Amino acid sequence: MLLSHHEDPISAYRENIERKVRECYDLAQRARSQGRDVTDRVEIPLASDMADRVEELISIPGIAAEIRELGEKMSREEVAIEMARRVASRLSGQGTEAALDKAVRVGLAILTEGILVAPLEGIGGVYISKNDDGSTYAGIVYAGPIRGAGGTAQALSVLIGDVVRRELGIGRFLPTEDEIERYIEEVQAYNRVKHLQYMPTAEEIKLVIQNSPICIDGEGSEEEEVSGHRDMKRIRTNRIRGGMCLVLCEGLIQKAKKVLKYTNALRLEEWNFLSQLTGKKEDGSSEKKSEKFLKDLIAGRPVFTHPGRPGGFRLRYGRSRVSGLAAVSLNPATMYVMDKFIAIGSQLKLEMPGKAGAITPCDEIDGPMVRLSNGDHVRIDRLEDAKMLENEITEITDAGEILISYGDFLENNHVLETPSFTAEWWRIYASRFPELSKYVSSRPGSREAVEISVRYGVPLHPAWDYFWHDISVDELRELRDLAMASRVSGEDALMDARAEDTLVKLGVEFRKVEGGILVRDAFALFYSMGLRISGGSVEKFGEIEGKDAVECVNRASGIAIKPRAPTRVGARMGRPEKAGDRKMKPMVHVLFPVENYGDTRRSIKNAGKTGTIKVEVQARSCRSCGYQGPQPLCPECGSTTSPVRTTEMDVDLDLILRRAEERLSIDLEQIGELKGVKKLMSRNRVCEPIEKGILRAYHGISTNKDxxxxxxxxxxxxxxFRPEEIGVSRERLQELGYRGDGILELYPQDIIIPRQAAEYLLRVARFVDDLLVKYYGMEPYYMCESADDLIGHLVIGLAPHTSGGIVGRIIGFSDVSACYAHPLFHAAKRRNCDGDEDSVMLLMDGLLNFSREFLPSTTGGLMDAPLVLTVNLRPDEVDKEAMNLDTMWEYPEEFYLAAERHAMPSEIEGIMKPYKKFIAENGTYYGIGYTHDTRDISEGVKVSSYKTIESMEEKISMQLGLASKLRAVDVDDVAARVLESHFLPDIFGNFRRFFSQEFRCTKCNTKYRRVPLSGKCLRCGNPQLTLTIHRGSIVKYMDETIKMAEKYNLPWYLKMRIDNLVKTIEGTFGEEERKEVIGLEAYQGR
Amino acid sequence: MESLFEDRAGILKFFNSHGILVSPGALNLILQRSMGQMIPHLLTDEVQSSGYIDEKTVLRLIRGEEKVPHVEYEVSLPDIRVNSSVEDFRKMFVSRYEKLKKIIVTSSTMRGSVDIKTAKRSQGEVKVVGMVQSVEVTRNGHKKVTIEDLEDTIQVILMKDRGLAGELILNDEVIGVIGSVGRNSSTPVIFANEVVRPDIPMRVMDDTGKPPVYVASVSDIHVGSKTFRRDDFRSMVKWISSSREEAESLRYLIMSGDVVDGIGVYPGQENDLELLNPLEQYEALAELVSEIPEDITIFLMPGNHDSVRLAEPQPVFSHRIRELFPRNVVMLPNPYNLRLEGKNVLIYHGMSLNDMVELIPGVNFQTIGKAIEEILKRRHLVPSYGGKTPLIPSENDYHVIEEVPDIFITGHIHSHYLGNYRGVRYVNSSTWQSQTEYQKMMNFSPNPSILTLFDLNSSSTLVKRFSKD
Known part of the structure; x- marks a missing residue:
């Protein structure tokens, strides 16, 4: 037994978590069964697997076992279709519509692992209606949240609908010409307001609508309406149906090939038309594609590398222990020199392999190269050095390396780009010679490196390999001439200052000294050019010949010199990192309505001064004295109450507050603000016990909508991880099930939270304990003295657009503003690490305080709510993306060769052992490797300067300032993009809105579509009405725009547009005449 | 002195005496225009310093002198600027209310109307005039309209069983209401018997028997766009210059906005442009227009694509654009009520037509006539606030149709629609641009290259098509 635990630490780990969840669950159940809550049971059902989650989500008792059973012999998709079929026939007694509805939802829930909210909220409903010829057909009404399901599941839901409709004897949809036209117009209109991943042609839309046996319908989700095909009999809204557009375009059409596989297997011949769809095809030149990440550049968020530019991020392959699953690593010094815009957790939009990635540190890769104010050209590999040199950096000539894993290329099906020549690759060559084994951990010196290459025929070590591919043959010749004329001492060379530019391009470090440029350890550099330093002089031994500089140095030196950094990865700032408690806007302590009694701050204390307030709530009746009020406990006699009906009623708030004060023995004067909500948004207007709000306010926390x-x-x-870097002792870790010394492999449900999060969760823990003791009259649970006591406690991890949480365990802390957790944990929440954020809550908080009754009844209300909780993570039920994670300790030579010939990553999947292969071979997900270590997971910039800089003006000036410092960035292009994608639309948009704006009463905030003729508020008589869009918001960016137009070399057409816009605004608002806007008078018709 | 300038020799002598050479073209022009005592004005500093005068200089100087070439078309320009306050918006709506109220109460049925405050205290039948604040349909299918005047608001119920619930009521239109005050609820409401609109009085145009004088209308030329139909436009110009009887009777040509494609009107427009420089676009238009005989007066109005401010009323083109065009071109603001041969020709580019399509059930770009008639019925070019038509708030609402037009011309939507509403001949003028990508997306096929001619002396209307395809 002991042995098996030792071999499989995972099962012990799982048991531990299960036990702890059970403990919490039982405790919470005891608390809630007292009847002091809106319902007397814990409302987060536990699920052990997908089948359980589906059963809970769709609420059809007993189907979990069936799903499990089918799952043993069928694929996920087949299970979905079969279960849908079974549910339909089982429920057909309740009416065809109801049966169809549940069946489609079950199918979709299975496809989405029972985590997503899509099966509940992505489908507004189904209906059965009639064609012109009197035959019946079925329609599925999709809603916005269907987006989360992803294209394939969206498409399959239509297929499931079709299978079920046959089962139920419903006919097929026969669209009219007009209706087809409507679809075409609508999809095009949707693409304008929301942008589709794939915009199908009119023919493609027509083909699908004409042939789909199910009517793909949708709720009118957008504000915009169609302008052509309006008021149609069978299409009930003129608004754009977003859900329909998604299912049609990103589902059926884009994923046609995948869907076709299933229709073939099911022999649904009506769907063969899908073979005429080619699905997504990227056309347009590769040039354009690589620039895609620059699109919609945002003001204040800098560009770090233009696509493929020398001086930009150099592609290095590998996975650090904190990268993969879309996260990529940079040297901490790189983060710092980028004016601290890049912090750990910041999102970078990338040229490849995917669209974006979160940033983590890796100090084993190269940092940036910079010019200093004294003229020196140096590489900075350490964060400390970057801090020291911060104010001396005048130019960033090279952005350093970016570490991207093979798995990310595989996931994105992106062709492998030529790799940088790195130490780990060099070691593969060196490993053939036992004599070279010492260089596994050290690097050779300049002369030594050359000697190794000469003797063993291995390529020149990357430490002495330069960016020869970035210079021309002429530049090489010139440099060699200067090298020959240089004065050498030892192996250092003093070169003429004219060598400066080329040396910068090559990435050679040097010092500016009197009389020229001093290059240390120049032996390899000179040797590469066919020059030997020997005895204080320079001898020529090779000729410069060849079509490019790389070929030339190979020939001249006679040794192998590989392209050092042939691939540069374009990047710009995406979102900054995030770590903060969730506050509704405005902040809420308790879900208790105060209408306008509590003034605009929604203060419950102020509302209480009114005594009795009239609000819409669910009335509850006291079980012993019959008193009616909104609270689970009767304020008159303290007994429990039961719900009666939802109504507008007089609530004696003062009484409720006084009783709560007594119960908690907290004087309301002790606490600061106590905020409620204006109205309750839930269907039954169910009110939280006010005591919870008082305790939240007392502990300085707030609540979410749920x-x-x-x-x-x-x-x-x-x-x-290393125990030291997460602030936890090895002993404590041992108690948590970690064995071994040195670096430890993380268990998949363990998380490392930021200190800031720990501080907040500590307050929540204290709130929970107070709640247990003072409200439920029970023992406290957490008893945390300090944040350290949170170690080992459980949380619920939950992502937006999902409604299934996963249990996580806190094992340590970091100093970053992001949550470090196992890729499997993130994938279990349906997230990757490309810059998305999600939330954690303490398990007891969720179990005690969550109720479905609080959730808004609007579409989307169920999103981001813990409707079900997965106790144990199962790798076969997480997002498939995690199965592409790297697991190797080092990449084999085959990888580099494949990358050199631009192979597709899938070609070498067998060699590269991504997670799915690893699990298949080893039968466990534990025991994976990584290729690059880093000293400390918290080393790097902690808070992006995007967050610390207050004003937009300063952000922009920093953005442009950084752009002009970076060799790989074209500052004029950045300025043009900022103007085009941010300023001009902003100015123009506000200009348009000004003329159709609403008006507002300054006193009671009533809004008017149009200003009343009397000029007075019709509600309160206040004569002070105000604009909602002022002239100021239009001209806000105008001066900045004009300044930038003057300063930067913008495309001429853009200059004209700016001129045009400025003049239309001045022509409207009567600005004093500007003589010359930006020097375009001669061209413009003014 | 005057006689001096009547012949070639005299003119040459005059210039020679000032040491200035005269080109033959300039000389001809001076003679042609029989400039008389104007000639000394040609001795500008510029001419004196260059010692030379050519045809172009003469032309420019003449135009400079004659800012308003045809006095009879002197265009009065609304000079308004936004002070961007709530009060400016309010004043605009008050202006609209007062102007339209004046029209409504002239109707005999509205005699004896009272303000809302008084109506609320009245018994029996009342007549009020109000601006619509909101329109709702009640659960029982009645229409509940809230109207306001300068002091008060009241609800008006349009009952289903009185056939009024089907009445199309737009936000912000001004209506007269005849009905009885009901006091069943806490606040008085009016149960309407009749809704009275400012509307157009029925008229029949008398045939004068005079020979025809045509005013022709085109719109949305979009010069500079890759899809501008240059050949069609050319053949139209050729036809106008021809000696066909109808062409000979053509005296006025109206271009009602979007005369060029402009720049930066929508994202990515640069891909659709042949000429990226707006000034070059106007130059190209001027070149085309200059082939139209000088005795035809051309009226040029801006639209939303043009190089003037976007918000309406739009001013006339700037001097720099104006000077590109020959002297028979007159610049108009948008909108404008033009008086031609005693007739009112109301011209409006038509931005609000897009809004109207969304507001009026059953109207689309092909059946735009219905929207135009709803505009006439309400006597306002932009009946509803809050759409996509930017109006400059000012004390005077320039969009009220104060005078009943004889001809009403719009453009903007690239359709072609000819109609007659209560004696008002109206047209949505045709475009000279082929279907754009945007229109393709909107599934709209324009009806391009049509010239519409109205006879000012009779009710006859002609349509000439110049489309090659």
Missing amino acids: GTARFDMTDIPITH
């Missing part, structure tokens, strides 16, 4: 307290964080991955 009664829980959340902490939001950017997701970043970690697979291995």
Whole structure:
């Protein structure tokens, strides 16, 4: 037994978590069964697997076992279709519509692992209606949240609908010409307001609508309406149906090939038309594609590398222990020199392999190269050095390396780009010679490196390999001439200052000294050019010949010199990192309505001064004295109450507050603000016990729409950690099930939270304990003295657009503003690490305080609510993306060769052992590797300067300032993009809105579509009405725009547009005449 | 002195005496225009310093002198600027209310109307005039309209069983209401018997028997766009210049906005442009227009694509654009009520037509006539606030149709629609641009390259098509 635990630490770990969840669950159940809550049971059902989750989500008792059973012999998709069929026939007694409805939802829930909210909220409903010829057909009404399901599941839901409709004997949809036209117009209109991943042609839309046996319908989700095909008999809204557009375009059409596989297997021949769809095809030149990440550049968020530019991020392949699953690593010094815009957890939009990635540190890769104010050109590999040199950096000539894993290329099906020549690749060559084994951990010196290459025929070590591919043959010749004329001492060379530019391009470090430029350890550099330093002089031994500089140095030196950094990865700032508690706007302590009694701050204390307030709530009746009020406990006699009906009633708030004060023995004067909500948004207007709000206010926390307290964080991955860096002792870790010394592999449900999160969760823990003791009259649970006591406690991890949480365990802390957790944990929440954020809450908080009754009844209300909780993570039920994670300790030579010939990553999947292969071969997900270590997972910039800089003006000036410092960035292009994608639309948009704006009463905030003729508020008589869009918001960016137009070299057409816009605004608002806007008078018709 | 300038020799002598050479073209022009005592004005500093005068200089100087070439078309320009306050918005709506109220109460049925405050205290039948604040349909299918005047508001119920619930009521239109005050609820409401609109009085145009004088209308030329139909436009110009009887009777040509494609009107427009420089676009238009005989007066109005401010009323083109065009071109603001041969020709580019399509059930771009008639019925070019038509708030609402037009011309939507509403001949003028990508997306096929001619002396209307395809 002991042995098996030792071999499989995972099962012990799982048991531990299960036990602890059970403990909490039982405790919470005891608390809630007292009847002091809106319902007397814990409302987060536990699920052990997908089948359980589906059963809970769709509420059809007993189907979990069936799903499990089918799952043993069928694929996930087949299970979905078969279960849908079974549910339909089972429920057909309740009416065809109801049966169809449940069947489609069950199918979709299975496809989405029972985590997503899509099966509940992505489908507004189904209906059965009639064609012109009197035959019946079925329609599925899709809603916005269907987006989360992803294209394939969306498409399959239509297919499931079709299978079920046959089962139920419903006919097929026969669209009219007009209706087809409507679809075409609508999809095009949707693409304008929301942008589709794939915009199908009119023919493609027509083909699908004409042939789909199910009517793909949708709720009118957008504000915009169609302008052509309006008021149609069978299409009930003129608004654009977003859900329909998604299912049609990103589902059926884009995923046609995949869907076709299933229709073939099911022999649904009506669907063969899908073979005429080619699905998504990227056309347009590769040039354009690589620039895609620059699109919609945002003001204040800098560009770090233009696509493919020398001086930009150099592609290095590998996975650090904190990267993969879309996260990529940079040297901490790189983060720092980028004016601290890049912090750990910041999102970078990338040229490849995917669209974006979160940033984590890796100090084993190269940092940036910079010019200093004294003229020196140096590389900075350490954060300390970057801090020291901060104020001396005049130019960033090279952005350093970016570490991207093979798995990310595989996931994105992106062709492998030529790799940088790195130490780990060099070691593969060196490993053939036992004599070279010492260089596994050290690097050779300049002369030594050359000697190794000469003797063993291995390529020149990357430490002495330069960016020869970035210079021309002429530049090489010139440099060699200067090298020959240089004065050498030892192996250092003093070169003429004219060598400066080329040396910068090559990435050679030098010092500016009197009389020229001093290059240390120039032996390899000179040797590469066919020059030998020997005895204080320079001898020529090779000729410069060849079509490019790389070929030339290979020939001249006679040794192998590989392209050092042939691939540069374009990047710009995406979102900054996030770590903060979730506050509704405005902040809410308790879900208790105060209408306007509590003034605009929704103060419950102030409302209480009114005594009795009239609000819409669910009335509850006291079981012993019959008193009616909104609270679970009767304020008259303290007994429990039961719900009666939802009504507008007089609530004696003063009484409720006084009783609560007594019960909690807290004087309301002791606490600061106590905020309620204006109105309750839930269907039954169910009110929280006010005591919970008082305790929240007391402990300085607030609540979300569902009664829980959340902490939001950017997701970043970690697979291995050092106890020291997470602030936890080895002993404590041992208690948590960690064995071994040195670096430890993380268990998949363990998380490392930021200190800031710990501080917040500590307050939540104290709130929970107070709640247990003072409200439920029970023992406290957490008893945390300090944040350290949170170690080992459980949380619920939950992502937006999902409604299934996963249990996580806190094992340590970091100093970053993001949540380090296992890639499998993030994938279990349906997240990757490309810069998204999600939340954690303390398990007890969720169990005690969550209720479905609080959730808004509007579409989307169920999103981001813990409707079900997965106790144990199962790798076969997480997002498939995690199965592409790297697991190797080092990449084999085959990888580099494949990358050199630009192979597709899938070609070498067998060699590269991504997670799915690893699990298949080893039968466990434990025991994976990583290729690059880093000293400390918290080393790097902690808070992006995007967040610390207050004003937009300063952000922009920093953005442009950084752009002009970076060799790989074209500052004029950045300025043009900022103007085009941010300023001009902003100015123009506000200009348009000004003329159709609403008006507002300054006193009672009533809004008017149009200003009343009397000029007075019709509600309160206040004569002070105000604009909602002022002239100021239009001209806000105008001066900045004009300044930038003058300063930067913008495309001429853009200059004209700016001129045009400025003049239309001045022509409207009567600005004093500007003589010359930006020197375009001669061209413009003014 | 005057006689001096009547012949070639005299003119040459005059210039020679000032040491200035005269080109033959300039000389001809001076003679042609029989400039008389104007000639000394040609001795500008510029001419004196260059010692030379050519045809172009003469032309420019003449135009400079004659800012308003045809006095009879002197265009009065609304000079308004936004002070961007709530009060400016309010004043605009008050202006609209007062102007339209004046029209409504002239109707005999509205005699004896009272203000809302008084109506609320009245018994029996009342007549009020109000601006619509909101329109709702009640659960029982009645229409509940809230109207306001300068002091008060009241609800008006349009009962289903009185056939009024089907009445199309737009936000912000001004209506007269005849009905009885009901006091069943806490606040008085009016149960309407009749809704009275400012509307157009029925008229029949008398045939004068005079020979026809045509005013022709085109719109949305979009010069500079890759899809501008240059050949069609050319053949139209050729036809106008021809000696066909109808062409000979053509005296006025109206271009009602979007005369060029402009720049930066929508994202990515640069891909659709042949000429990226707006000034070049106007130059190209001027070149085309200059082939139209000088005795035809051309009226040029801006639209939303043009190089003037976007918000309406739009001013006339700037001097720099104006000077590109020959002297028979007159610049108009948008909108404008033009008086031609004693007739009112109301011209409006038509931005609000897009809004109207969304507001009026059953109207689309092909059946735009219905929207135009709803505009006439309400006597306002932009009946509803809050759409996509930017109006400059000012004390005077320039969009009220104060005078009943004889001809009403709009453009903007690239359709072609000819109609007659209560004696008002109206047209949505045709475009000279082929279907754009945007229109393709909107599934709209324009009806391009049509010239519409109205006879000012009779009710006859002609349509000439110049489309090659």
